[in-house]
Amino acid sequence: MKKIISALALSCILFTETTTAQLNGIIPQPVQIKFATTEGHFILDPQTLLLADSLINPANFLNEYLLNYYGFNLKKNSKGTKHGISLSIDKHINTKEGQYTLSVNKQDVKITGNSAQAVFYGVQSLIQLLPAEKTSAKSLKLPAVNIVDYPRFAYRGMHLDVSRHFFDVAFIKKYIDYLALHKLNNFHWHLTDDQGWRIEIKKHPKLTAISAWRNGTIIGLYPGTGNDGQRYGGYYTQEDVKEVIRYAADRYINVIPEIDVPAHSMAVLAAYPEFGTEPTKKYEVAQTWGIFNRLNNVLQPTEQTFKFLEEVLTEVITLFPSPYIHIGGDEASKIWWKKSSVSQKIMKDNNLKDESALQSYFIHRIEKIVNSKGKTIIGWDEILDGGLAPNAIVMSWRGEKGGISAAKQKHKVIMTPENMMYFNHSQFLKDDSLTAARYVPLKTVYDYDPVPTALTVSEAKYIWGAQGNLWSEYISNPAKLNYMLFPRLDALSEVLWSPKEKRNYKDFQNRLKTQFKRYDLMKINYSKRYLTNLYP
Template identity: 65%
Template sequence: MRAFISILSVLLCLQLNSFAQYPAPALIPQPVEMKTGKATDNFTIANQRTQVFISDSSLRPSAEFFINFVKKHYFLELTLTTLADANRKNVINLIQESPASMALAKTPDNPERYKLDVLNVAVTIRSPSPAGVFYGIQTLIQLLPPSAKPLPLQAKAVSITDYPRFAYRGMHLDVSRHFFNVDFVKKYIDYLAMHKLNYFHWHLTDDHGWRIEIKKYPRLTTVGAWRDGSIIGLYPGKGNDGIRHGGYYTQAEVKEVIKYAADRYITIIPEIEMPGHSMAVLAAYPELSTTPKLPKKVAETWGIFNKFNNVLLPSEQTFNFMEDVLTEVMALFPSPYIHIGGDECSKIWWKQSAFSQQLIKEKGLKDENGLQSYFIHRIEKFVNSKGKTIIGWDEILDGGLAPNAIVMSWRGEKGGIAAAKQKHKVIMTPENFMYFNHSQFLKEDSLTASRYVPLANVYNYEPVPAILTSAEAKYIWGAQGNLWTEYITNPANVEYMLFPRLDALSEVLWSPKSKRSFPDFQKRLKQQLRRYDFMGIRYSKKYAL
């Protein structure tokens, strides 16, 4: 195999010397470095005759992803081979190389880097990791025409060296406000994979529904997964529709989705909200609330309202319950990270709770913010004991940040800046740039949350605040887009709100800052929108004007 790779490298070097700067393909995200060849250098994909070679069994998911994509959209059957042959023509080579070999090719030391060369006789994607090869596949797909005709199918000739700017490139989906089935969650994961994102933040629990099976506490899904109605229209709404809504994922389904994401090199981070956003829990187990004798129900209106949104009582019974829940969740998800929420806790309930006030005194806490910090510290200690790390919204800074916590900064950048200065990892997701549930246009085609987050705002966002020193800036792990679903009721709505802001997000997180240009992005986006038409992906036609 080493001899084959060496021969292949020599042949590539000889052929790539003829590359010049012809018109570049419209790629999103923009690669680090790209040289283009002539149309005569394009690679032709031929039905059954084109083979996909993998140098290692770990590359099979990437090969199968490409083979299945070509079959689904271009109706061509490619064959997979593990037999090395330097003389083979019309082949797509997927090769995992040693980091030392990649260093000799003058590619930077980034585990997700890849080198893609398209010539008329062969396509070669090389990387030190299976993930890097997979990202090369996503680029190769964009080199194909966004149409099944005319044939023959050709990939444009290029030589690309590429790697991501940020290690964390995330997208979120709220399935509590509105539930989406497994098939659509898989499709959503495919969308993230297409854009070279590597983390999927799965918001599984909230006031409006509990969406994951917990075997020890079945009422979480028999009761907590269902609400008896939802408000009509924008909050405060025009009444209640009275339609029962809900659903949940069995543990078997969760495992299925995790495997699907792993084959696309995406880590799923589950979110289990606490100590606020817990009405679905309290509807099922009211004894965990500050008012255990009062009946509770799963929330039917959006937002946080002190009158209705009770919170978890910080009792030993509650901590035992949450540890049991997290034990099952952590056994399911291989992710080293567990998101525990920590945001928008209505502390008025703790102020009115004799138990909570006594606990504040016993623990020598300053106030209810200190009690929240105590709660998060307790949970973090348990999660850390299982070898995992917690992520929380920036409210976990209130009262003192847990020692090993990662902060997701949503209320602007202030929380992220504070966490970075305390040497904690930060994921930037400020609402005015990264919340895709807000409207894309001043006049929207459908009901959305009330703020305005146009495509340009997403694209022009810079995740590393200028106020940070170079040493502090290293704690900015990356950024994430969020999609909350109060007003997003079906898959078509999800796609409409996601695209093409997801394209902008991908370029912010992947491409070098120096290469980003919104006018140039808009030009390249036209080709991407044609691809979405080809793939049947919904987006606002205002972008096509």
């Protein structure tokens, strides 16, 4: 009998990882988490001291969150304290990349990591132990817990298209905070496309004077029911870009700019038609969506064009500390190169057998420019067409085929297949608002595994990670963007961070209930249909 009682007592102290999920709302699910109910609670209040050494960014993020949502922050202290929160680096305990440990008991809270970035991730888990609802109390209870945690994938990304619809710097910062709260570490900033150029290039001012503005936008789902006739646009100055990069760096997020070539260039050609295959044509910034096979939007692969692109990329690379520059490379209609005598002569002069080889030639030339400045290119999987550039990283969006091919060629791969990772598509069979035409429900996102079964163990090592994409054709304001993003961002974060064997959709749904309360606290818009057990 005593043995039975002892066993019951022990089970009360240390919950199994299956049952602990009912007590916490931590997303993404940690590698190990154990609650100790006999240890009581840590009381967090304005008198609590914060021992952070030189870990300024994790400490500041925690204090800003406390101030924003609970009305107080903590006093920083450089000396040890018996009742407080300590942040520190310990590479001996935390041996894996990005690993942290978080322990909470009645006396103190300790977060250690193998880097400042890992400590920052520990702070995100600590935040999710705080009450998820508004409280007037000036003291908060934290449950006693021990967490050991580290990410599954090195690359954990989220994309945002600001060409179709523009979002100001204030919102971009909020977006970066959303990524930080979910332990993502890369922000893919889609800055250029047919519908607008969004970054200041001082050597080519017409890119913001002309290319950043369109004279109307289609109404409704493509091909649309009309055009609103309203001038629309905007761009980020180079000072804006620096501000965003600084803000992201404080949250350990790398900002990857995308300058999309050789297609998706109608906005460029509206300002500089001489770089197109029809240099005498009057181009306009696109007012509609879709792939422009019938409208010329490809750049002519001349020395004049490459000089222009080198000047653009030089300014971009100077601005962005990211080791990676995304150069697009997708959806280039070959018919315009076929029709162009100039392109055909370039093919002949360079012994290129077809237009796919010309596409490869174009990407190789851009890669040389980027590599010469110490950076690496990322491109959509079309950069495989005609032969992959030597050092390129492939972002596989047309399913997994491109990613599998690149991994077999020993290139890094970021998986982002449209039917699973595109959050501009509907999350319900009948959605609450206008979206792109496909159906990508929450469970589809959650169930995705970025490592294809077609790869061997050695080939699978080239799967660097995955990314969610948010294209903005039908997303014109922050409220709509949040509606499309949440809670699919939560599912993405767990796909990228948590061990595959720890993922369980029903358990994830239980934890989402707490997360929705947190979104209410943070005034983040999401579909309330998720609150009525309509989990697709």
